Amino acid sequence: MTPNDMFNIAKLVDSEIKHTNYDGIVITHGTDTIEETAYFLDLYYKMETPIVMTGAMRNLSELGYDGLSNIVSAILVASDSQSKNRGVLLVMNDEINAASEVTKTHTVALDTFKSLEFGPLGVVDSSRVFFYRSNTNTKPKITISKLTKRVEIVKAASGTDSSIINFLIDSKVDGIIIEALGRGNVPPMMVPGIARAIQEGIPVVVTSRCPKGRVFDTYAYQGGGYHLKQLGVLFSGNLPSQKSRILLMLALESISTNDELNQYFEN
Structure with a gap:
């Protein structure tokens, strides 16, 4: 993934949301740079529609594959009305984290994605979504039409x-x-x-x-x-x-x- 790839994803989702009345968007992504893409999208978007990113720490051939569970949890969060106007969220291991706060903390652990400073925004528990708090970071208002800076x-x-x-x-x-x-x-x-x-x-x-x-x-x-x-x-x-x-x-x-x-x- 490159910043230009992130920009293309942003423009694609932006065009979809403008033309279709979605309740939420889920994006699957590799875990190495998912927090960067999530933050890029968080800075880019000014809409109330929930955008949730998720991935998997184990692949389909490994015991304890977490991909399906993470996708289900991400869909539950994206379709929940409480998720509106919270910016881009990252959902893995049944925890809901803000794009501006979350980071990958371990190379292989299933609970690698943490908001170390403040803790998760909420959790998914028994197919229900629970939010504990609001985001801490004030999202800057940035509008771009190109991405050229190094x-x-x-x-x-x-x-x-x-x-x-x-x-x-x-x-x-x-x-x-x-x-x-x-x-x-x-x-x-x-x-x-x-x-x-x-x-x-x-x-x-x-x-x-x-x-x-x-x-x-x-x-x-x-x-x-x-x-x-x-x-x-x-x-x-x-x-x-x-x-x-x-x-x-x-x-x-x-x-x-x-x-x-x-x-x-x-x-």
Whole structure:
């Protein structure tokens, strides 16, 4: 799956919903990138019709195949009136999660998809749908007619320098996501590359490699969150790197200044 594939799915479902009065839509998808496609669709859609994504962690030849159960649960959620206006949902292992919150947490476990920070929106129990809470994230209003921007992710680790960032700048990338340490900090050796990117008009967004918690401009040392904020880096809140990339790709189709971009990430 590529972002362009996600865009084509979005346009296909959009055209179907506009011409037919569906109660809900279910989309089956491979589990490796399902959370990215779900979030892409969540940003794209402004309709009340439920869109539910699902998949399977075991294939048909394995014991305990979960695909059929997941499809049935997804259909139950998509056809339930409570699911309207909740954005795109991901239903697997009888749990209902929001596209903006859910992530794959285990390589093979059936209960791999979790909203680690907040827990599931609800569950499917004995063919009934139960919602516990509303979504936490405010969905940005983004309208796109094309998808042309290239955004890449750089992961920070002990001793990481600016080499990859400089390569991306020279490759004419449109945006850079930094999966930073802890609260949103990077090794000092990454700072020259980040500063160069911003000077050349390439937006830089900081996320955390921690699976839970928000990034914030707490530390003022070179490479700390406060220092990066002063350079013009954007902060992604608790949105992980793979979803921050999707958000930046879509946002860059209509805006380019940091002030305008900041409104999407501050939410």
